Amino acid sequence: MTRSDIGSGACKLARSLGRPVIAAGLVLCLAAASACSDSGSGESGKSGAGAAGAGGGQQASKVGIITVEPKPVTITANVAGRVVAFQTAQVRPQVGGLITERLFDEGAKVEKGDVLYKLDDRSYQAQVDSAEATLQKNEAALASAKLQYERYQNLTASNVVSQSDRDDALSTYRQAQADVAVANAELETAKLNLDYTSIKAPIAGRVGTDPADPGNLVTADQTDALATIRQIDPVYVDFTESSGNLLKFRDQIKRGGVKALVGPDDAGKAKVKIRFADGSTYPIAGTIDAADQFVSETTSSFTVRTRFSNPENALLPGMYVRGTITLAIADEGILLPQMAVSRNGDGQPTAMFVKTDGTVETRVLEVSTDIGTNWLVTKGARAGDRLVVDGTMKVRDGAKVEVVPVRIDENGRIQPANDKGEAKPSAAGGQSADAGSGPDAAANGDDDSAAKPAAGAGKASSGMEAKAAEAGEGGKSGADGSASAAGSAE
Template sequence: MIIHIFKPLLFMLPLLWLGCSDTRSKSAMKPMQAEVGVYTLSEQSVTLTRELPGRTKATLSSEIRPQVGGIIQARLFDEGAFVKKDTVLYQIDPSSYQAAFDEAKAALKNAEATLESTRLKSERYADLAKIDGVSQQDREDAQAAYLQAVATAEGKKASLQSARINLEYTKIKAPISGRIGTSSDTVGALVTAGQTTALATIRVLDPIYVDLTQSSTQLLKLRALLAQKGVTHGSAALSLKLEDGTVYQHSGTLQFQEIAVDESTGSVTLRATFPNPEGILLPGMYVRAVLDEAVDADAVLVPQQGVQRDPKGNATALIVTAENKVEKRVLTTDRVIDDTWLVNSGLNAGDRVIVEGSNKARVGDSVKAVDVTTTLGKAK
């Protein structure tokens, strides 16, 4: 009785086993798709910057040298202090120059007295000549003496002016307003006119220049970049990094670019101006300036984890096509922008770049793409 009940079940067991086996074989024949994380590219406006080395330089610099020789009687400034234009800095012993001035002054008075005497005589002889009171020769001699006295007086005036200038030069004054450095000479030192060694140097430090150097190669790349569609000039504003790595609190302005390339270095000089009210920047300091070179309105940025290098060193990326197939692209990259690459060619907006799981995907494979969000940086 029991055998008759289970007999149909025993007959169905082989059929069930065959059905399960067939299902498993079909599953084994269908390969499983790898899951990869993709980032969808889009165009965006990016400010492209360049970091250039440079050195600070005073906007005005004046070396103080004596214009007359003599002994320094006094130094009338504090080293390192701010001095105003026309402030007396040194006093040279004026004794000999005062005497020369007094002598020239007396000589001029003597010449003026002679001039007056010859003028009166010339006028008197001119009147007498009209009535034949004096000969024509005497009249001409009187006139010539007067003209000679005029010339002598003019020469004495010039000598007096020269003596006055030399006397004034004994007071060595500041030609510009600025901060004065150390003095190379002390009281009692003998100085000479036009000496090669400056007594001191005055510099204007606010504002201050920063002379930057840019290679001619970088300049050519920038011009090629600006020729591209959607790329425009950047602003003239700059930021500054000091030698210790800190960022200078004031921004500067680009003034001009040198029109010639230095043959010894192959670089071009750019000059920027920075405010320096606190006096932090001193002439000769090494700094690095961050310059806004251009603005790319149609930039394509790719996360760095989505870019690899092939054995030849070329930049490559794996993308997922509309058919969910893996495809390899060779890229031309421009620069690193934080955690991204700026790509010039090889990728376009809308492409899905594999940024996670690339080791599980091979070119031509069908994959399951999962969107990954990432934050793109700013231009360096």
């Protein structure tokens, strides 16, 4: 039952009761009429709003687009690594003895062949003297045996010396020669051991800060090193890269259009730049020196060794760095802004494009790697495609759109394509200031237009309610008067 039905019933009831309640019935009728007016106005407003909404839904949404343009792209890999000394040598004594002197400072730079330690060499000097005396003795015996042998040889023709004596002379001569050779070897060994009492640097570099002090007794080939020397100019930086990225890179090379800068035939072409943990950049570029030919079973990665010049010793062994390796150059690379690429339910990268008929389509992409704020796309985008970069949240596949050319500045923000561009700047990845135009803006306008008739209906309703109130007051007083007359008559 509606309010108008109630009002009609009230009017009939008032007539049946007679004059005393006519005024009250009039009040009820006016109220019912007001309710009908309100209902009509509301329905009219709703229908008007619906019509406006329907009209706004047909309006094409504005989206910001950029045109895909292939260009030469340098393909890089961002990797993490650690600094490794170019050479490392642990200094150990080759002969035993007491350390009598240390000839370097802790952490000092030394050159190859510099004397680091001196051992007590008196016993080794005595061994050299003894070996020299033995050599002289054997050399004298050799001279005597040689003369005896030559004498017997001269007497062979006259048969004065027997063959047995000649053979003995030859044997003695050869034995003397061997004794001299042994004496020479012993002398060389003694001299070498004497030289080993001066412990020298095997490589150039910097000595560690925990050397042995004079007074310590050392032995030949002991386990503990006397000092450690590290050569850090040049220096190695070992980076680790996943095998998956390696496979992607090889696949790009097979497809063509990519010039590799790494490999046995391209040594030195690939440049490497590194950044420190604080974000600062090392000023000198490095080169790839070697790469592992196997993949780690535990980490599924392989190691790439790079070499850097380190004249100021800014790179120290064990230091953590981030590197960017230049792997290849793509002659016709396609870069799409990361803000325009999203993921579908299967985790695949997708982007929206505007077709020639002005409708939107979503494509699945194949992404190679990230370059700055862009993705390097190998499949799914072509030259001349119109990529939606602004307003992606307000359109769906098949939606009719109005394109607004925009550009993306160096900070990754969307800007008008020119001074007369319609698109206003917006943050990267968000909606522009014009995002309210289109269906949403039309809906807002329809709400305003729908509100106007509703307001008018409310005004009319208020006027009718005021009249009803006045009539009610009059009816009430009339009813009261009738009641009083009836009371007097009684």
